[in-house]
Amino acid sequence: MNSKKKGMTLATKQKAAGWIFLAPASIMIAIMSFYPMIRAFIISLQTGAGANMRFADPIFSNYKRILADKVFQQSIANTFLYLIIQVPIMLVLAILLAQLLNNKDLKFKGFFRTCVFLPCATSLVSYSLIFRSMFATDGLVNSVLMKLGILSTGYNFLGNATSAKIVIIIALIWRWTGYNMVFYLAGLQNIEYSVYEAAKIDGANGWKTFWKITVPLLKPTIIMTFIMSINGTLQLFDESMNLTKGGPANSTITMSHYVYNTCFVNVPNFGYAAAMSFIIFIMVAILAFINLKVGDTRD
Amino acid sequence: MKKKVLTVLLTGAMVASMAAGATVVSAEESDNTLTVWAWDQNFNIKSMQIAADQYAADHEGFSVDIIETSSDDCQTKLTTAANAGDYSTLPDIVLMQDNSYQKFLKAYPDAFTDLKDMDINWDDFGALKQSYSMVDDTHYGVPFDNGAVIACYRTDILEEAGYTLDDLTDITWSRFEEIGKDVHEKTGKYLLTSEATGGDTLMMMIQSCGANFVNEDGEAYIVGNETAEKCIDLYTELVQNDVVKLVNNWDEYISTITSGEAAGIVNGNWITATLMSTEDQKGLWGITTMPKVDGVDTATNYANNGGSSWYITSNCKNVELAEDFLASTFGSSTDFYDAILPETGAISCYLPAGESDVYNEPNEFFGGQSIFSTIVEYSSHIPEFTKTPYHYEARECVNTAVVNIVNGTSKEDALQEAQDTLAFKMTE
Numbered sequence: 001m002n003s004k005k006k007g008m009t010l011a012t013k014q015k016a017a018g019w020i021f022l023a024p025a026s027i028m029i030a031i032m033s034f035y036p037m038i039r040a041f042i043i044s045l046q047t048g049a050g051a052n053m054r055f056a057d058p059i060f061s062n063y064k065r066i067l068a069d070k071v072f073q074q075s076i077a078n079t080f081l082y083l084i085i086q087v088p089i090m091l092v093l094a095i096l097l098a099q100l101l102n103n104k105d106l107k108f109k110g111f112f113r114t115c116v117f118l119p120c121a122t123s124l125v126s127y128s129l130i131f132r133s134m135f136a137t138d139g140l141v142n143s144v145l146m147k148l149g150i151l152s153t154g155y156n157f158l159g160n161a162t163s164a165k166i167v168i169i170i171a172l173i174w175r176w177t178g179y180n181m182v183f184y185l186a187g188l189q190n191i192e193y194s195v196y197e198a199a200k201i202d203g204a205n206g207w208k209t210f211w212k213i214t215v216p217l218l219k220p221t222i223i224m225t226f227i228m229s230i231n232g233t234l235q236l237f238d239e240s241m242n243l244t245k246g247g248p249a250n251s252t253i254t255m256s257h258y259v260y261n262t263c264f265v266n267v268p269n270f271g272y273a274a275a276m277s278f279i280i281f282i283m284v285a286i287l288a289f290i291n292l293k294v295g296d297t298r299d
Numbered sequence: 300m301k302k303k304v305l306t307v308l309l310t311g312a313m314v315a316s317m318a319a320g321a322t323v324v325s326a327e328e329s330d331n332t333l334t335v336w337a338w339d340q341n342f343n344i345k346s347m348q349i350a351a352d353q354y355a356a357d358h359e360g361f362s363v364d365i366i367e368t369s370s371d372d373c374q375t376k377l378t379t380a381a382n383a384g385d386y387s388t389l390p391d392i393v394l395m396q397d398n399s400y401q402k403f404l405k406a407y408p409d410a411f412t413d414l415k416d417m418d419i420n421w422d423d424f425g426a427l428k429q430s431y432s433m434v435d436d437t438h439y440g441v442p443f444d445n446g447a448v449i450a451c452y453r454t455d456i457l458e459e460a461g462y463t464l465d466d467l468t469d470i471t472w473s474r475f476e477e478i479g480k481d482v483h484e485k486t487g488k489y490l491l492t493s494e495a496t497g498g499d500t501l502m503m504m505i506q507s508c509g510a511n512f513v514n515e516d517g518e519a520y521i522v523g524n525e526t527a528e529k530c531i532d533l534y535t536e537l538v539q540n541d542v543v544k545l546v547n548n549w550d551e552y553i554s555t556i557t558s559g560e561a562a563g564i565v566n567g568n569w570i571t572a573t574l575m576s577t578e579d580q581k582g583l584w585g586i587t588t589m590p591k592v593d594g595v596d597t598a599t600n601y602a603n604n605g606g607s608s609w610y611i612t613s614n615c616k617n618v619e620l621a622e623d624f625l626a627s628t629f630g631s632s633t634d635f636y637d638a639i640l641p642e643t644g645a646i647s648c649y650l651p652a653g654e655s656d657v658y659n660e661p662n663e664f665f666g667g668q669s670i671f672s673t674i675v676e677y678s679s680h681i682p683e684f685t686k687t688p689y690h691y692e693a694r695e696c697v698n699t700a701v702v703n704i705v706n707g708t709s710k711e712d713a714l715q716e717a718q719d720t721l722a723f724k725m726t727e
Contacts, residue, residue, distance in 0.1 A: 047727045048727060049405055049406045049688075049727065050378075050381065050382060050403075050405070050406020050407045051381055051382060051384065051406065051407050051408075051409065051410075052406070068723065069723065070716075070719075070720065070723075071720060132548065132550070133550065136547075136550070136551055136554070137546070137551065138551075138554060138558060138560075156547070158547040158548075159495060159545065159546075159547050161706070244547070245496045245497060245547070245548060246496065247495055247496035247547060247702070248495055248496065248547070248702045248706075249496075249698075249699040249702035249703050249706075250699060263378065264374060264375050264378050265374075265691055266402075266689070266691055266692050266724060267402050267405060267406055267688050267689055267692070267724075268378050268382060268406050269727065270382055271727075272727075
């Protein structure tokens with residue numbers, strides 16, 4: 001009775017408190033994320049150079065335009081090539097490094113972990129520029145190869161389509177392996193040592209323990225790193241922009257780099273750029289969804 | 300308690316920083332100050348500062364607030380502001396690359412103030428330079444630095460191969476190729492260095508013929524364009540025969556020069572500032588005209604590349620002041636141009652300035668040549684050509700075509716692809 005007088009039961013009061021706590025973050029997310037997404041979608045239906053935007057006719061013509069855009073298609077192919085080659089190599093390396101550095105008897109553990117993680121502390125632009133100068137015709141890599149007698153003249157790594165792609169992949173692996181390793185390390189520390197001991201007693205060797213214990217128990221972490229890496233690779237920009245400028249002849253350009261060019265280098269066409277961004281968004285969403293489904297073992 | 304104090308402090312700091320942000324905005328409102336976006340401390344910014352100082356001498360209280368903004372950032376910031384429809388973040392005056400201006404005027408016609416009422420004798424600037432900042436006979440920009448193309452060669456390397464600067468003056472690209480092959484054979488050096496992706500060499504070649512990769516109606520015109528094909532042929536041959544060293548970016552472009560790997564460079568004359576920073580090559584360089592395209596009637600040994608102009612934005616509150624300032628310094632003062640030349644090396648497009656004594660002084664770096672008057676002379680011969688807002692698209696497409704041809708694609712396919720891509724980019 002008493003509570004009715006006040007007009008609120010304890011439960012509604014708690015609910016109200018919950019909503020109040022949720023509100024600031026939700027409102028911020030709505031304003032900062034959802035509103036721009038809706039606006040971007042509306043813009044993607046518009047066409048015109050710069051400020052002279054008008055609704056396209058037919059309304060989805062920007063999306064249709066993508067089908068005819070050879071450069072964008074090439075950028076999709078490039079980005080997926082990076083994805084398919086770089087992500088598996090990087091994650092396997094990360095998991096191996098994590099396993100090594102999780103060894104109980106290892107000395108200077110902190111030092112090694114810092115070393116592997118350190119590349120992540122460098123900014124994307126600066127490390128791209130450093131790789132660019134390292135792989136220049138008269139750069140560090142060529143000098144070393146020439147001193148060792150492997151090459152007689154400098155090889156133009158960034159001027160050749162295949163080698164330029166390889167350089168980007170090497171750069172990505174260097175930059176992101178340590179980052180993913182940290183997640184695996186955290187995951188490994190959650191696995192009880194007694195589980196391994198039990199396995200040892202049962203006579204499992206290192207290889208078996210790794211596949212039968214480490215990998216299954218790390219699964220949630222692996223899925224998370226997969227989704228993050230896919231997401232990150234599909235949005236790749238800095239490396240293409242700063243390392244190779246998309247060249248030679250668009251052979252290393254990524255989707256985001258092409259979107260950027262459409263807005264800021266060429267005659268600005270924000271409608272078309274927004275449409276391409278949406279396609280990238282859909283690709284990320286589909287891949288993440290597949291990943292979650294594949295990784296989900298609950299009934 | 301400690302936490303509370305910290306919270307109060309942090310909140311206080313936040314409020315204070317917000318207030319600070321607000322005061323910065325209001326400080327710009329002052330009547331006699333013009334804000335300017337420009338790049339390069341030693342060149343454009345210094346020139347602007349000298350202009351402001353000279354103008355302030357007879358206009359008390361006048362000052363400019365120059366915000367250093369790189370050329371790329373100028374474009375990105377302008378695009379962002381203009382596309383949001385919010386011009387209030389723009390400065391009063393902005394410096395812009397000549398090659399990019401047509402694009403901005405097409406995309407954001409409201410972002411700039413036209414200069415119809417400006418008190419300036421436009422004919423004191425070369426016709427070509429004016430045309431970069433004009434649309435349908437209306438002027439939008441005050442021309443600043445000169446982009447006349449020069450060819451710079453290492454005279455010591457030429458000598459080693461048995462040539463002099465005269466052998467490379469007023470020649471054609473085929474002759475250039477012969478000499479280049481010979482130089483490469485005898486010295487192992489390349490006669491020219493050029494950027495693969497963002498390079499301007501092809502643009503300079505075609506513009507030296509008074510042509511472009513677009514036709515007069517503004518459509519992509521690569522396939523069937525004899526001049527274009529001729530230029531691409533010549534350029535590809537130069538690359539394939541080790542006459543041109545094709546590099547991937549600007550750093551490598553500069554380093555082929557500083558390391559002495561390349562014996563020559565063809566670019567807008569602003570490149571001299573970069574060359575002159577390699578002190579150990581002092582006295583080894585010489586300048587002359589660029590080669591001309593063979594077999595084209597309209598071909599010349601002159602072109603323009605780069606250079607920039609000053610524009611008044613539509614955010615300018617005091618257009619009269621801005622116009623008067625630009626007109627009485629950049630637009631009419633030989634004293635001003637005499638003052639900036641020794642300090643910055645900025646060569647003017649203001650034709651009367653070229654007759655001044657300062658321009659005839661010999662330059663030690665270029666073996667005693669009086670390069671300034673030479674460059675002013677070159678700039679009077681540059682042919683006009685059709686401008687396009689799609690300059691950067693065209694450049695990208697033809698450069699891609701060249702890389703593809705060098706890598707084995709047939710010329711027909713590569714050109715057709717360039718034509719299609721450019722035409723595609725021109726549609727909306």
